[in-house]
Amino acid sequence: MKFNIALLAGDGIGPEVINEAVKVSDAIAKKFNHEITWTPALTGACAIDAVGVPYPDETHEVCMAADAVLFGAIGHPKYDNDPSAPVRPEQGLLLMRKKLGLFANVRPTFTFPSLIDNSPLKRERIEGTDLVFLRELTGGIYFGEKGRRDGGETAFDNCVYTRAEVQRLAKKGFELAMTRSKKLCCVDKANVLETSRLWRETVQAMEKDYPEVTVSYEFVDAVAMRLVQWPNSYDVLITENLFGDILTDEASVISGSMGLMPSASVGEHTSLYEPIHGSYPQATGLNIANPLATILSAAMMFEDAFGLKDEAEAIRAVVNKSLEQGIVTEDLAPKGSKAYKTSEVGDWLVANL
Amino acid sequence: MKFNIALLAGDGIGPEVINEAVKVSDAIAKKFNHEITWTPALTGACAIDAVGVPYPDETHEVCMAADAVLFGAIGHPKYDNDPSAPVRPEQGLLLMRKKLGLFANVRPTFTFPSLIDNSPLKRERIEGTDLVFLRELTGGIYFGEKGRRDGGETAFDNCVYTRAEVQRLAKKGFELAMTRSKKLCCVDKANVLETSRLWRETVQAMEKDYPEVTVSYEFVDAVAMRLVQWPNSYDVLITENLFGDILTDEASVISGSMGLMPSASVGEHTSLYEPIHGSYPQATGLNIANPLATILSAAMMFEDAFGLKDEAEAIRAVVNKSLEQGIVTEDLAPKGSKAYKTSEVGDWLVANL
Numbered sequence: 203m204k205f206n207i208a209l210l211a212g213d214g215i216g217p218e219v220i221n222e223a224v225k226v227s228d229a230i231a232k233k234f235n236h237e238i239t240w241t242p243a244l245t246g247a248c249a250i251d252a253v254g255v256p257y258p259d260e261t262h263e264v265c266m267a268a269d270a271v272l273f274g275a276i277g278h279p280k281y282d283n284d285p286s287a288p289v290r291p292e293q294g295l296l297l298m299r300k301k302l303g304l305f306a307n308v309r310p311t312f313t314f315p316s317l318i319d320n321s322p323l324k325r326e327r328i329e330g331t332d333l334v335f336l337r338e339l340t341g342g343i344y345f346g347e348k349g350r351r352d353g354g355e356t357a358f359d360n361c362v363y364t365r366a367e368v369q370r371l372a373k374k375g376f377e378l379a380m381t382r383s384k385k386l387c388c389v390d391k392a393n394v395l396e397t398s399r400l401w402r403e404t405v406q407a408m409e410k411d412y413p414e415v416t417v418s419y420e421f422v423d424a425v426a427m428r429l430v431q432w433p434n435s436y437d438v439l440i441t442e443n444l445f446g447d448i449l450t451d452e453a454s455v456i457s458g459s460m461g462l463m464p465s466a467s468v469g470e471h472t473s474l475y476e477p478i479h480g481s482y483p484q485a486t487g488l489n490i491a492n493p494l495a496t497i498l499s500a501a502m503m504f505e506d507a508f509g510l511k512d513e514a515e516a517i518r519a520v521v522n523k524s525l526e527q528g529i530v531t532e533d534l535a536p537k538g539s540k541a542y543k544t545s546e547v548g549d550w551l552v553a554n555l
Numbered sequence: 556m557k558f559n560i561a562l563l564a565g566d567g568i569g570p571e572v573i574n575e576a577v578k579v580s581d582a583i584a585k586k587f588n589h590e591i592t593w594t595p596a597l598t599g600a601c602a603i604d605a606v607g608v609p610y611p612d613e614t615h616e617v618c619m620a621a622d623a624v625l626f627g628a629i630g631h632p633k634y635d636n637d638p639s640a641p642v643r644p645e646q647g648l649l650l651m652r653k654k655l656g657l658f659a660n661v662r663p664t665f666t667f668p669s670l671i672d673n674s675p676l677k678r679e680r681i682e683g684t685d686l687v688f689l690r691e692l693t694g695g696i697y698f699g700e701k702g703r704r705d706g707g708e709t710a711f712d713n714c715v716y717t718r719a720e721v722q723r724l725a726k727k728g729f730e731l732a733m734t735r736s737k738k739l740c741c742v743d744k745a746n747v748l749e750t751s752r753l754w755r756e757t758v759q760a761m762e763k764d765y766p767e768v769t770v771s772y773e774f775v776d777a778v779a780m781r782l783v784q785w786p787n788s789y790d791v792l793i794t795e796n797l798f799g800d801i802l803t804d805e806a807s808v809i810s811g812s813m814g815l816m817p818s819a820s821v822g823e824h825t826s827l828y829e830p831i832h833g834s835y836p837q838a839t840g841l842n843i844a845n846p847l848a849t850i851l852s853a854a855m856m857f858e859d860a861f862g863l864k865d866e867a868e869a870i871r872a873v874v875n876k877s878l879e880q881g882i883v884t885e886d887l888a889p890k891g892s893k894a895y896k897t898s899e900v901g902d903w904l905v906a907n908l
């Protein structure tokens with residue numbers, strides 16, 4: 203098969219980790235007889251520096267023309283302390299999500315047996331955790347009307363959802379649940395919010411179309427607790443944009459493998475794959491960043507965007523092997539043992555595929 | 556001194572735990588020569604059953620006339636699965652907060668040395684944790700305009716904050732920080748929300764009035780992570796209503812002592828003290844519920860509402876003693892050792908004051 207992949211390396215360590223994902227993807231393509239064309243494009247702080255906006259039209263066209271998008275990370279300290287600066291990298295992220303119609307953010311949290319002791323949670327609490335959040339990504343309070351009144355003294359943000367928006371996200375949730383343990387948890391705040399009541403009634407009405415799926419409804423505050431107490435009691439969770447932002451990040455740290463967690467954002471026009479970690483500016487150019495989350499994101503891309511399960515499994519297998527053999531960057535290297543460079547990890551993976 | 560305290564026992568185990576808090580408070584009053592008049596009033600499901608509304612006007616008058624309110628818990632399973640029922644106990648809670656002007660919810664999270672191994676977190680992560688959230692409680696998306704459009708197909712919830720609302724909450728935060736380690740963290744989502752940008756600019760403008768306080772600004776998703784990773788890196792945190800709902804509950808489970816955490820809601824007209832746990836309907840009437848969170852809430856009341864620090868310390872000291880000596884209800888009793896009844900714990904505390 204032939205693929206055209208948009209390559210959005212972004213800022214900070216983005217280019218370094220993307221580089222390794224490209225190396226591994228190319229090696230997989232060679233092994234399985236595929237042909238990948240990579241089309242790089244600018245986004246984030248580097249795009250602001252180059253052309254004044256964080257998600258240039260040109261980049262959008264590259265993404266729209268591609269079969270999938272592989273994304274690194276964005277963000278630069280010079281924008282960090284001023285969330286009211288007129289142009290910021292995050293705006294590019296939100297614009298990209300909206301323009302590409304990436305309405306579902308897929309965020310798995312799972313554990314690696316060899317890394318389980320990195321978790322802040324006790325082993326018996328975290329063992330066996332394997333859950334996936336589907337976070338709605340193009341609606342809610344992120345995209346509602348916002349502004350000031352009374353000469354700036356009053357601020358407002360409107361949270362809006364339509365039934366159709368809930369349905370398309372929930373549909374993905376039910377479908378994902380059918381491929382897993384057939385358990386779906388809808389996370390809302392229906393005891394307070396009208397949008398949550400719309401979510402709940404919409405999901406309830408869809409239950410009859412998926413009679414095999416057991417659906418539970420939990421309040422967001424209760425989920426914030428149970429994620430820490432019994433993370434392995436969850437399987438597929440669906441939720442709105444802001445709750446998803448908070449809960450997926452909370453979930454990511456419990457595994458002890460945050461630096462390894464991949465993600466996908468899927469939608470109307472294309473799909474995008476990215477590590478959940480940030481641009482880690484302090485490490486820029488040092489060749490020390492962990493490339494595995496990006497490489498595992500590429501695996502998700504092979505499987506979900508191209509339907510190539512064997513290719514994805516081959517990547518995951520070699521990543522597991524590298525972890526077991528301790529071919530890891532400094533964030534994972536036990537005290538006193540050798541830490542590999544970003545590019546050395548990529549080289550090892552390619553050599554051992 | 557003479558106090559008039561409104562007693563809102565509520566539903567489920569509420570009356571049982573309130574009963575023990577009254578016993579201990581009366582014993583303290585006797586010891587320190589105070590006189591307490593308790594005025595019971597209905598709220599929650601029991602109020603709906605009795606008079607059709609969850610926060611009757613009569614109850615409001617009792618609270619307004621009191622020097623403080625001691626509250627148990629509300630909620631009943633018959634309302635649980637239907638967040639769109641026309642009358643629900645939670646509505647009473649929200650109405651009570653609004654009508655009593657309880658704009659600041661004070662939620663400490665701390666550890667008891669003897670209970671630290673109950674935490675889902677590893678000992679070295681949780682040891683020394685002692686933080687306090689100030690959650691804004693009468694504004695934001697909880698109380699903004701909400702409703703449906705397009706024949707019910709679109710739902711909306713408006714989040715609104717005024718500068719004055721932020722100032723009065725932040726003022727409490729700065730003042731509390733001054734009595735502790737002089738560290739204040741403002742939790743927001745200023746990279747996305749206009750209300751958060753108002754929060755941040757308002758708090759920033761207040762920094763000059765508290766030159767000794769070091770203020771940090773963190774995004775809500777980052778705090779959701781760090782609370783699990785390094786809870787003891789926080790001290791005083793201030794945040795808006797919905798973020799506070801989620802984060803205070805997340806924080807409560809990390810200590811391993813959720814069943815013991817007290818809280819206060821303070822504001823314009825009076826202040827209210829309550830355990831953070833719920834009404835635990837399955838345990839109703841069994842005399843097994845842990846009364847310590849309510850008793851520690853009474854201690855907060857003595858200290859904060861009446862300025863009686865010695866009385867508060869006396870309560871805390873005897874609670875600590877009961878924990879050390881294993882005079883605990885079944886939730887805390889180690890396997891194989893005796894579990895005390897709710898009322899037995901109260902009796903022991905009174906006898907050992």
Ligand SMILES: CC(C)[C@H](C(=O)O)[C@@H](O)C(=O)O
Nearest residue numbers: 292293295296447746747776
């Ligand atoms: C950077 C920010 C706008 C973004 C979000 O809140 O969606 C980030 O936290 C994320 O989760 O991808």
Ligand SMILES: CC(C)[C@H](C(=O)O)[C@@H](O)C(=O)O
Nearest residue numbers: 393394423645646648649800
């Ligand atoms: C019951 C509910 C309305 C309430 C809230 O969300 O404020 C509760 O979760 C709390 O935190 O006191």
